[in-house]
Amino acid sequence: MNDHQKQFETVIGLEVHVQLDTQTKIFCGCPNVFGKAPNTQTCPVCLGLPGTLPVLNQQVLLHAIKIGLALNCNINTFIKFDRKNYYYPDLPKGYQISQFDYPIAQNGHLDIPIKGEEVKRIRINRAHIEEDAGKLIHDDAGNCSLVDYNRTGTPLIEIVTEADLRSPQEAYDYLQLLKLTLKYLYVSDCDMEKGSLRCDANISIREKGETQLGTKTELKNLNSFKAVKAGLEFESERQKQVVLAGNRVIQETRLWDENKGITFAMRSKEGSHDYRYFPEPDLVPFTVEEKTIQEIKEAMPELPSEKQKRLISQYQISKYDANILIQDKDIALFFEQCAELCPHTKKICNWLNGQLLQELNTRKNTFRDIDLKPQALTDIILNTENGIISNLAAKDIFKLILDTPQSVAALIEKKGLAQVSDDAELTKLADEIIEQNTKAANEFQQGKQNALGFLIGQAMRKTQGKANPKLIGDIIKRRLIDAQ
Amino acid sequence: MISTEEVKNIASLSRIHLKDAEAGILSQDLEKILDYINKLEQLELSGIDPTTHVLPLKNVFRKDAVIPSLKQEQALSFSIEQKDGAFKVPKIIE
Numbered sequence: 044m045n046d047h048q049k050q051f052e053t054v055i056g057l058e059v060h061v062q063l064d065t066q067t068k069i070f071c072g073c074p075n076v077f078g079k080a081p082n083t084q085t086c087p088v089c090l091g092l093p094g095t096l097p098v099l100n101q102q103v104l105l106h107a108i109k110i111g112l113a114l115n116c117n118i119n120t121f122i123k124f125d126r127k128n129y130y131y132p133d134l135p136k137g138y139q140i141s142q143f144d145y146p147i148a149q150n151g152h153l154d155i156p157i158k159g160e161e162v163k164r165i166r167i168n169r170a171h172i173e174e175d176a177g178k179l180i181h182d183d184a185g186n187c188s189l190v191d192y193n194r195t196g197t198p199l200i201e202i203v204t205e206a207d208l209r210s211p212q213e214a215y216d217y218l219q220l221l222k223l224t225l226k227y228l229y230v231s232d233c234d235m236e237k238g239s240l241r242c243d244a245n246i247s248i249r250e251k252g253e254t255q256l257g258t259k260t261e262l263k264n265l266n267s268f269k270a271v272k273a274g275l276e277f278e279s280e281r282q283k284q285v286v287l288a289g290n291r292v293i294q295e296t297r298l299w300d301e302n303k304g305i306t307f308a309m310r311s312k313e314g315s316h317d318y319r320y321f322p323e324p325d326l327v328p329f330t331v332e333e334k335t336i337q338e339i340k341e342a343m344p345e346l347p348s349e350k351q352k353r354l355i356s357q358y359q360i361s362k363y364d365a366n367i368l369i370q371d372k373d374i375a376l377f378f379e380q381c382a383e384l385c386p387h388t389k390k391i392c393n394w395l396n397g398q399l400l401q402e403l404n405t406r407k408n409t410f411r412d413i414d415l416k417p418q419a420l421t422d423i424i425l426n427t428e429n430g431i432i433s434n435l436a437a438k439d440i441f442k443l444i445l446d447t448p449q450s451v452a453a454l455i456e457k458k459g460l461a462q463v464s465d466d467a468e469l470t471k472l473a474d475e476i477i478e479q480n481t482k483a484a485n486e487f488q489q490g491k492q493n494a495l496g497f498l499i500g501q502a503m504r505k506t507q508g509k510a511n512p513k514l515i516g517d518i519i520k521r522r523l524i525d526a527q
Numbered sequence: 528m529i530s531t532e533e534v535k536n537i538a539s540l541s542r543i544h545l546k547d548a549e550a551g552i553l554s555q556d557l558e559k560i561l562d563y564i565n566k567l568e569q570l571e572l573s574g575i576d577p578t579t580h581v582l583p584l585k586n587v588f589r590k591d592a593v594i595p596s597l598k599q600e601q602a603l604s605f606s607i608e609q610k611d612g613a614f615k616v617p618k619i620i621e
């Protein structure tokens with residue numbers, strides 16, 4: 044076969060590190076907070092001083108079980124910790140406490156949406172508990188590196204997929220759903236900018252139909268979901284070119300350069316991947332009671348995909364709308380509160396997924412930052428549906444209410460935004476419009492339907508949008524036909 | 528057989544500087560230890576759970592409650608060099 048006709052398949056596996064939301068670090072009582080002055084959140088335990096002992100934060104184990112269950116994993120009822128040994132200045136003890144052969148969760152999956160109704164099952168190999176390292180700042184001017192140990196000992200969960208992802212897009216979709224799922228669990232803020240969620244990727248290519256895996260490279264320095272996708276796209280293409288040129292892909296760690304849009308091989312010391320794991324003697328093993336697992340299962344919130352299915356069937360909204368709603372569980376809840384007050388569920392979706400998201404975007408707010416009451420939105424919708432206010436006026440009212448929460452009825456009254464629906468008043472208006480626009484009126488009478496739209500526009504303009512457009516249209520039409 | 532090269536590699540991973548003579552002695556010592564472990568591996572141990580910890584303890588937890596941290600000066604007092612509130616170390620190149 045000609046090289047140029049070769050069809051390649053990309054094979055991707057992801058390792059995601061998630062910082063857990065707890066009051067304190069994993070093995071000591073230091074606060075688990077971000078953004079403090081360097082080295083102000085440390086103690087002898089997380090600095091790895093001699094003679095100290097780590098003690099596991101119980102909340103970390105509970106969060107880990109919750110995550111494992113949400114990812115459909117088996118929870119191991121016996122777990123232990125191990126030392127992963129390597130020397131790097133961000134690791135004060137010279138080892139990271141992690142889990143090697145008895146992790147908390149194994150053999151799970153996450154079903155990511157693909158096209159239409161279909162989902163694709165991405166298997167989760169394992170999720171284990173470990174501690175985060177400190178932060179290194181490279182000081183070029185001072186020709187040195189600076190270490191801040193505040194982050195040392197922040198609880199982490201590492202979630203490792205099988206090599207089931209077949210494209211950068213699938214990797215992106217998996218990350219989106221994983222993040223959303225974790226946010227629903229209230230276990231992490233998953234903020235990539237703060238480093239609470241970090242992703243490394245393993246990627247290889249092979250000819251279509253081949254069952255053996257190709258040589259993989261590990262991709263690091265992927266600082267956003269977009270970077271993950273772009274980095275994988277570049278790397279997949281690079282590997283193809285290597286193979287097409289008759290060369291072999293080298294197993295190595297490569298870094299994504301966001302600015303240049305390329306990956307490059309990381310300089311690494313020989314044998315640095317020999318971590319010499321051994322059981323952590325400073326921590327005794329842990330058993331997880333079946334009862335604990337059961338309790339966490341029962342308290343499990345509705346997860347994104349379940350919520351999406353329920354919203355569709357319970358409120359007869361489209362999959363598209365439901366998918367947007369579930370991206371923010373606060374908005375999804377708000378939707379349900381509105382749906383209790385107002386039967387126009389499609390209209391509620393339109394407002395939330397359109398106008399609201401647009402306003403949040405321009406105001407750089409999250410839904411939590413604003414004070415919108417369900418009744419306010421449903422009042423706007425009902426007033427629009429009943430023809431009391433125009434769509435245009437509705438949008439103005441919506442903005443005003445986001446600025447200052449207030450009664451919709453009072454606002455319509457105060458601003459004089461109610462549409463004119465009074466028959467006598469509109470008839471008078473229709474006659475004026477016809478008189479002032481004889482050309483268009485004649486055209487309509489000669490069968491030119493477009494002319495009516497023009498006349499309605501004139502009426503709306505004259506009343507600053509307050510005329511009920513449907514009614515005024517009907518009346519103008521009637522008056523013109525009657526006059527013939 | 529554990530070679531002096533392997534001993535040197537392990538030593539370098541552990542940041543232990545060995546003289547050639549020391550590596551030779553250690554290679555013999557490690558050889559004896561591994562021989563002994565090989566003997567242990569021949570024991571009939573099916574049905575016995577692996578020992579993961581020598582103490583008969585499990586589930587030692589801490590409540591998720593804050594204990595005040597060290598002050599920055601205290602934390603840094605263990606270091607040889609400091610700069611801008613951080614531990615100063617030789618330049619690390621990635």
Ligand SMILES: [Zn+2]
Pocket residue numbers: 068071072073084085086087088089090196
């Ligand atoms: Zn600490």
